[in-house]
Amino acid sequence: MGIFQGDLAQLQPTPGIVAYDVNVSLYSDGAEKHRFLWLPPGTQMQATADRWVVPVGAYFIKNFYYPNDARDPSKGIHLIETRFLIRGQGGLTVSTYVWNVDQTDAIVSGGNVDVPVRWIDANGILHNDYFHVPGTSLCESCHDNRMLGIRTRQIAHQGTYPDGTVDQISHLIAAGVLDAQPRQGIALVDPFGTATLDQRARSYLDANCAHCHASVGLASGTNLYWDYEDTDPSTLPLCRKTEAVAGNDHVIVPGHPEQSEFLSRMLDPDPFGRMPQGPTHIPDGAGIAVLSDWVAQMTPVGCP
Amino acid sequence: MRGWAVAGAALVGVIGTTARIAEAQSKNVIERHWSLGLQVGLLDRPTGHLGIPLATYEDSKHLAAAFVGRYQLDQRFALNAGFGVPTSAMGPAVWAGFELFARLTTSTRSVLAVELYEDAGLQLGFAGPDYYARRDNDFVGYGYAYGGPLAFAVRLPVGVRLCWLQNRLDTFVEGVEVLALTPSVESLFELSAGIRVHW
Numbered sequence: 001m002g003i004f005q006g007d008l009a010q011l012q013p014t015p016g017i018v019a020y021d022v023n024v025s026l027y028s029d030g031a032e033k034h035r036f037l038w039l040p041p042g043t044q045m046q047a048t049a050d051r052w053v054v055p056v057g058a059y060f061i062k063n064f065y066y067p068n069d070a071r072d073p074s075k076g077i078h079l080i081e082t083r084f085l086i087r088g089q090g091g092l093t094v095s096t097y098v099w100n101v102d103q104t105d106a107i108v109s110g111g112n113v114d115v116p117v118r119w120i121d122a123n124g125i126l127h128n129d130y131f132h133v134p135g136t137s138l139c140e141s142c143h144d145n146r147m148l149g150i151r152t153r154q155i156a157h158q159g160t161y162p163d164g165t166v167d168q169i170s171h172l173i174a175a176g177v178l179d180a181q182p183r184q185g186i187a188l189v190d191p192f193g194t195a196t197l198d199q200r201a202r203s204y205l206d207a208n209c210a211h212c213h214a215s216v217g218l219a220s221g222t223n224l225y226w227d228y229e230d231t232d233p234s235t236l237p238l239c240r241k242t243e244a245v246a247g248n249d250h251v252i253v254p255g256h257p258e259q260s261e262f263l264s265r266m267l268d269p270d271p272f273g274r275m276p277q278g279p280t281h282i283p284d285g286a287g288i289a290v291l292s293d294w295v296a297q298m299t300p301v302g303c304p
Numbered sequence: 305m306r307g308w309a310v311a312g313a314a315l316v317g318v319i320g321t322t323a324r325i326a327e328a329q330s331k332n333v334i335e336r337h338w339s340l341g342l343q344v345g346l347l348d349r350p351t352g353h354l355g356i357p358l359a360t361y362e363d364s365k366h367l368a369a370a371f372v373g374r375y376q377l378d379q380r381f382a383l384n385a386g387f388g389v390p391t392s393a394m395g396p397a398v399w400a401g402f403e404l405f406a407r408l409t410t411s412t413r414s415v416l417a418v419e420l421y422e423d424a425g426l427q428l429g430f431a432g433p434d435y436y437a438r439r440d441n442d443f444v445g446y447g448y449a450y451g452g453p454l455a456f457a458v459r460l461p462v463g464v465r466l467c468w469l470q471n472r473l474d475t476f477v478e479g480v481e482v483l484a485l486t487p488s489v490e491s492l493f494e495l496s497a498g499i500r501v502h503w
Contacts, residue, residue: 112436112444112452132440137447243359271443272353272433281441 003036003061009079009103011063016041018175020168022154023188024207027276027284030121031080031131034063035149039177045150047169047182052150058087060147064131066119080115081133082106091145094136111135134279142278144218148211152185153228186228191290201294202228204287208276224251237262239303245273255300257292266291336471336502339374343476343498345392350492352393352434354449366392372498380404384423390459390482391494393438395449397429399459417467423478424460431455431487439488453487467502475499 005014013019017036025033039045043055062083068075079099086093097106098113112135118128142148149155158167165171172178188203189195195203209226212219224237237251245264253259266288268274271281345355345368355366370388377383382403390397405421433448435455444452463478477497484490 112448114440130440132436132442132444135444135447135452137451138445141445141447243364269441271437271441274443277443279442279444 003038003059003082008105011079017061018172018177020155020172021157021159022149022207023157024154024191024203026148026211026278027208027280027287028064028278029129029131029280029282030127030284031064031066032077034065036061037150037177044179045172045177046179047152050152050182050185051146052152052155052178054087054147054150056087056089060085060087060150064133066117066131069120070122071120071124078117078119079103079106080117080131083139085139085143085147087147092140092143092147094139094143096133096136096139098133109133111139129282132279132281138279141218142211144211146211152182153188153206156182156185156187188228192286197290197294197297201291204290208284208287212277238298239301250303252295252298253303254298255296257295259303260295263288263291263295335376337376339376339474339500339502341372341473341498341500342369343372343386343388343496344369345389345494345496346477347495348392348493350393350434350438352391352432353437354395354432354434355389355392368392368494368496372500374403374500380406382421382423384425390427390429390480391492393432393434393492394455394482394484395430395432395435395452397427397455397457399425399427399429401425401459401461405465414470415468417471419465419467419474420463421465421478422460422462424458427455427457427459427482429455429457431484435487435490438490455484456486457482457484459483471502473499473501 003014003017004011006012011034013036017038020035020037022035038059039055040057043057045055046053063079064081065077065079067073067077081099082097084095096109096111098109098115099106111133113133114130115133117131120126155168160166161171163171163174165174169178169181173180188206189199191200191204193200205226206228211217213222213224213226214220215225238254240251241249242251242261245261245268248259248261248264251260251262257263265273265275267283348368353366355368358365358367368389368391370386370390372384372386375383382405384401384403386399388396390399401423402425403421403423405419408418408420410417430448430450431453433444433446436442436444436448459480459482461478461480463476465474465476467474480494480496482492482494484492
């Protein structure tokens, strides 16, 4: 593919390829991800707003994988898919490569492929399942000609980098791929970390829901927005009536996660109704737990 | 499969016999060979998410809908064709069938006639996103309503038709068994109603 050098399975990026990470990863049936980007020489991303401007010709590369045993990194990983998003003149295009069984090469694919996977999670539970590599049309519909993770709120986090920088944005500036520090911005937090429950829940909703449920997005018509900014207490959909799922017809019933439609929807057996909408079939138990705790700690009010 | 074959053969026999009896009684029916119309689904098994939505939310019930055409060859046989969503659980398709029908009764001056028919045929269309929902419990996007794997299927519609106003139009209700052979073997059922104008 020209992105990695040497033994392909070692995923050593070629010079000019920059690794990056996001604060909150979009849930993908528990798969983990490596992220890389490449920009045409002489170009930079511009942090003029929360969503950065990406130059034409930029490549964003994402490897999807499962750890063979999440308790023991030495047991390696199982690579499933490498996905390319390319910023062209007319917008984003997507191409997908699926890794072979021997993990020696990835073959171009149109997507919509089920890849058998087997992994042991951090709790020692063995999973025998499959990972659904989405068709490129689904990638394009969610991305809607935008990069979802190339935003200040997703990139701004602390870390230690070989170039001596102590945060990722400074690291990207030092690498020459970002023009300057963003003037302002928020940063999402790890939903499973140590920040406040409110911050963690909002961060999860922003990363997993707001790419559609925002004033600009596929679900803008629902008037139900989950942006970090749009989930302040005054605009939360508390007691808002909606189409019932599993008998629950209020988006959020404060104090009652078991009655809140948005949580029922995350467990909806109908994949057309289940949220977040995408090629996933394993409910995100950890995410649902954070959101359930968030609703449970809200002051109960009787929804009419 | 053997049960279906036996049932199909029996049905053809019944309609064929009835058609021969009815043929002699229907010499005064005005011939209108061509007809065009619309049909909509009333009931799907399995249910799906393509066609006409009944509500704005994404997982609402949908009605299959299609354009249908018919050319009547004689008092017993006709050719049928359709284009549209054959069931809300499949992608758009085209289909054609060879119809055997029988006129059961005709009212005075042919204001109303009742016909029974079967219309075995073939169908080719997109498997559709519901195919993946059924198979993998995954939402793969509506792009698969007009792309992705093709579904080749055998159809067996059986229905009752009311021909109105000296055969100027007809309304019908039919049950359609769709046996998809690709991308995998599946049985789907659709109960439809429709209307056609004749000339």
